[in-house]
Amino acid sequence: MKLPEGLAGVIVDQTRISSTKNEILTYAGYPITELKDVPYEEIVFLLWNLRLPTESELVSFRRELVSQMKLPAETVRLMERIAREPQHPMSILRTTVSLLGTTNDNEHDEPPRILAKMLTAVAAIIRIRNDQPIKRSKPDFGVVENFIYLFSGKRPTAEQVKMLNTVMVLHADHEFNASAFTARVVASTQSDYYSCLTTAVCSLKGPLHGGANEQVFKMLETIKQTGQDPLEYVERQLESGQKIMGFGHRVYKHGDPRAAILREIARKISYETGNEAYFEMEEQIRDFMFEKTHLHPNVDYYTAVIYHCFNLDRDTFTTMFAACRTAGWLAHIMEQREEGCLIRPSSEYIGETNRHYHADKEAHLNE
Numbered sequence: 547m548k549l550p551e552g553l554a555g556v557i558v559d560q561t562r563i564s565s566t567k568n569e570i571l572t573y574a575g576y577p578i579t580e581l582k583d584v585p586y587e588e589i590v591f592l593l594w595n596l597r598l599p600t601e602s603e604l605v606s607f608r609r610e611l612v613s614q615m616k617l618p619a620e621t622v623r624l625m626e627r628i629a630r631e632p633q634h635p636m637s638i639l640r641t642t643v644s645l646l647g648t649t650n651d652n653e654h655d656e657p658p659r660i661l662a663k664m665l666t667a668v669a670a671i672i673r674i675r676n677d678q679p680i681k682r683s684k685p686d687f688g689v690v691e692n693f694i695y696l697f698s699g700k701r702p703t704a705e706q707v708k709m710l711n712t713v714m715v716l717h718a719d720h721e722f723n724a725s726a727f728t729a730r731v732v733a734s735t736q737s738d739y740y741s742c743l744t745t746a747v748c749s750l751k752g753p754l755h756g757g758a759n760e761q762v763f764k765m766l767e768t769i770k771q772t773g774q775d776p777l778e779y780v781e782r783q784l785e786s787g788q789k790i791m792g793f794g795h796r797v798y799k800h801g802d803p804r805a806a807i808l809r810e811i812a813r814k815i816s817y818e819t820g821n822e823a824y825f826e827m828e829e830q831i832r833d834f835m836f837e838k839t840h841l842h843p844n845v846d847y848y849t850a851v852i853y854h855c856f857n858l859d860r861d862t863f864t865t866m867f868a869a870c871r872t873a874g875w876l877a878h879i880m881e882q883r884e885e886g887c888l889i890r891p892s893s894e895y896i897g898e899t900n901r902h903y904h905a906d907k908e909a910h911l912n913e
């Protein structure tokens with residue numbers, strides 16, 4: 547039996563969390579187009595409970611998340627050391643998540659506390675790498691407002707909160723993508739939350755998954771700094787067999803619904819921050835790519851410019867993706883735990899057969 551390459555289209559399990567059926571992204575049955583402006587904490591509640599919260603549930607859930615946006619002192623001390631190393635921020639995050647799983651209170655950690663710590667850890671990595679002091683969350687700010695404050699050190703405007711909220715909602719989950727599936731495999735062994743999340747971060751890091759947003763911006767910067775024509779650059783890359791990061795998708799063959807929403811945010815924020823040259827370059831490349839390959843931009847294409855407009859360094863873009871996606875990872879870990887069944891598929895063996903050790907060793911001796 548020949549399986550599709552990369553298990554494309556193979557249904558490996560069931561989920562109630564999110565779906566990309568007919569190339570429409572839904573969270574617990576609600577289309578993403580209706581959820582894009584819903585507060586991130588409400589989306590998290592939906593992904594974890596498969597229903598919308600009541601007003602009072604939302605207020606107390608938000609309060610719970612915000613009150614937990616802090617890190618154990620011991621973890622911060624170690625982070626201060628490792629986050630200054632030249633390693634990639636995703637490697638720092640991987641080690642940080644693992645470290646969080648070694649603090650005294652991890653036995654009592656529940657998803658709200660873990661998500662709050664993840665957001666705080668990503669913001670702290672960004673601050674430490676910029677030689678800036680770590681900020682404390684504000685009890686009167688919402689989750690997204692606090693997150694921006696923790697990484698930028700400034701109280702964001704309502705417009706900035708709205709834009710990043712949408713980015714976070716659109717990244718919150720995406721059914722059985724590589725990192726969620728990785729987390730589910732680990733969860734199926736009844737391992738702990740932090741072990742599952744550490745492996746999810748490892749999986750997201752690769753440029754074929756979350757690492758693409760960084761590569762998109764690297765391409766835009768290269769084109770700008772070297773003064774090349776964007777279309778000639780892309781054409782040369784394609785001719786030499788290179789993929790253009792931020793294009794194509796395993797599931798969406800007619801366009802990523804998230805990219806359409808993010809495109810408008812990228813347009814707005816890039817003009818507001820004087821970065822419109824990057825956005826216009828993306829527009830040119832988008833049209834050219836469609837003409838040449840019929841490929842559409844994916845979620846990572848526009849977030850690259852959006853994150854740049856939030857003054858974030860290129861190499862931290864994928865840690866932002868990880869921060870937003872933690873909500874979905876935790877939802878999948880919980881669902882997998884409830885299932886209580888070990889994921890252990892089988893493989894078709896296509897190697898050599900009928901070999902005999904002693905006969906082959908003897909043959910080697912006589913060579």
Ligand SMILES: CC(C)(COP(=O)(O)OP(=O)(O)OC[C@H]1O[C@@H](n2cnc3c(N)ncnc32)[C@H](O)[C@@H]1OP(=O)(O)O)[C@@H](O)C(=O)NCCC(=O)NCCS
Pocket residue numbers: 552554753754755756758788789790791792793794795796797839841844845846
């Ligand atoms: C996301 C991705 C891995 C999906 O891949 P997939 O479903 O396995 O599709 P394939 O990689 O088999 O691509 C099918 C064809 O389109 C081409 N293609 C896919 N994405 C491409 C891209 N970004 N640039 C150029 N060509 C691309 C492939 O080379 C392949 O061509 P071929 O049939 O001539 O060999 C792939 O599109 C990709 O690598 N994109 C760039 C990385 C990226 O942006 N990742 C973020 C995803 S959200």
